[in-house]
Amino acid sequence: MLERHHPAPLENREVIIRVRGIEVGFGEKTILKDLDLDVYRGEILGFVGASGQGKSVLTRAILGLVPKRAGTIEVLGQNLDELSSSERRLMERHWGVLFQQGALFSALTVKQNVQVPMREHLDLSDRLLDELAMLKIEMVGLKPDAADKLPSELSGGMIKRAALARALALDPDIVFLDEPTSGLDPIGAGEFDELIATLQRTLGLTVFMVTHDLDSLYTVCDRIAALGEGKILAEGPIEAMLASDHPWLRSYFHGKRARAALAGGA
């Protein structure tokens, strides 16, 4: 079992992502409305919510991939709307993203995938470029012979790991993980959770993790935020979630699956 680490009390910690009053919609439909969220440096935040509530949309809005209609987003103390394009590029070095489907470049090998952001943002010697890519590939628990494989030759779990290696290529401060363990078997998912916790400790990462996996919520997340009706329904440690009396949270955290995870995880 993983050793739970104990982050500093909330009030002393730096807010690394500050979302205020954000509104996102497509056409007539409003997905997120007046949503506030804080993510603290060095924590693993689990982000839950029923399917289709807009978890991926919020992640994409923070990353600037979908336009927002109102609100501000500050990352590392900088308002993303006020950045010049060169500041924006610098900002992009501070975050890494693991997309829901992995989004590895299909024409490149795993190693070349990991090297894409390195080539783009860093000035490295050929030797270091190679060594560093191999190091990241090993750090995410892939065998060295996976390095020269194409994404189409990898299993689902390996794709997630390779995509994580690419997300970590620049030693980011923040990593966004969109359902990293969905589609993995329970043991593979457990190992992936453990990997994220280990990497979080070694690299001092802040992790924003969209997940449906109750085991992940129990074992690796420091704090949980629940999304529903376009807003944050509740946030706080798992105990706060269990105590909440919102109907969706109650059925989510007190259902049969949840009790099983609680028995196994606590």
Added chain:
Amino acid sequence: MAQGTLAHEPQLKIERAGNKVTAVLAGPWTAEHARVVETLAGEIAAQADRHHLIIDLAGVQRLDTLGAWVLDRTRHELGGSGLVSDFVNATPEQGILLNEVAYRGFQELPKPKPSRFVDFLVDVGRTVAEAGNDLVRGVAFLGQLVSAFVRVLLNPRRFRGSAVVNQLEQIAYRGVPIIVLISFLVGAIVAQQGIFQLVKFGATPFVVDLIGILVMRELGVLLTSIMVAGRSGSAFTAEIGSMKMREEIDALRVMGLDPIEVLILPRILALIIGLPLLTFLASIAALLGGGVTAWVYGDISPDVFLTRLKASIALNTFMVGLIKAPFMAMIIGIIATLEGLAVAGSAESLGRHVTSSVVKAIFMVIVLDGVFAMFFAAIRY
């Protein structure tokens, strides 16, 4: 940090005391400064000769995987020549990182030595073998197609009429404007060149025979086939290929649906119906283009043009062009399908197969046209 001012670059100071060398590091040892980090690490190695090395991390503001890797690599390489070195004053986080990143060599996977000449021979051999395989696969696929067609004929409820109509719209109806335009222009150009040459012999009116026979027998069907291979063959390969990439074809199979029946037969049927129709339109457009040029440029009035045209072409001239069209459609459809089904994994592979679908289809259309020319000459049709 301990330092009063923040350094913007990694820094190194070497201090010697007795048999010990201390490398005092400061500043950010991170990937942004990869070149400096590597140079300084080289300097540490050079200075540390024959001494006990201490690497003091007290002044390091930031250490990332790259910094830790290069430092540990240096330490490891010095260790190889029997020199002891230690890290001191690392924060707990830096300690964890240095541990995790502990240097290890990555053995190079052996790469085959390239030889241009051998590569060339291998390439030629492979191309020839591939062409042979293509032929076999094409014939085998034709068999599957015919058997699917027979199955549908025996059980007409399985015939997907709406899919055929849908494809007909894509292949034929939407292709009309561009195919008509191009045929009109080519007809006009051929007429202009014909008049230009024939006028030297005082035989200008023969341009009508030239246009009539050329367009009906060859140009109409060739232009149409080439345009359809470019327009619809490529789309067809891309559709089948991306469905293959996303396992949609396998999904059809496991649901008990035959991909050939569901996806391919409607498209090929639509091609077989659509291509002759387009050929007809293209021929009319080319004749029109030729007629307009003959009138404007060669002073052949429409009346004369039509009379001569009637005399020079017979039903068989028209039929020769039209008979070829369904065969061209088959060739284009089969090549497009096979290329689509050969797509594997990457987006790049999809692009490659779309290109090769168009190139092979156009090539085969021309080859087939040549075969038909010999055939019709032999039977004097």
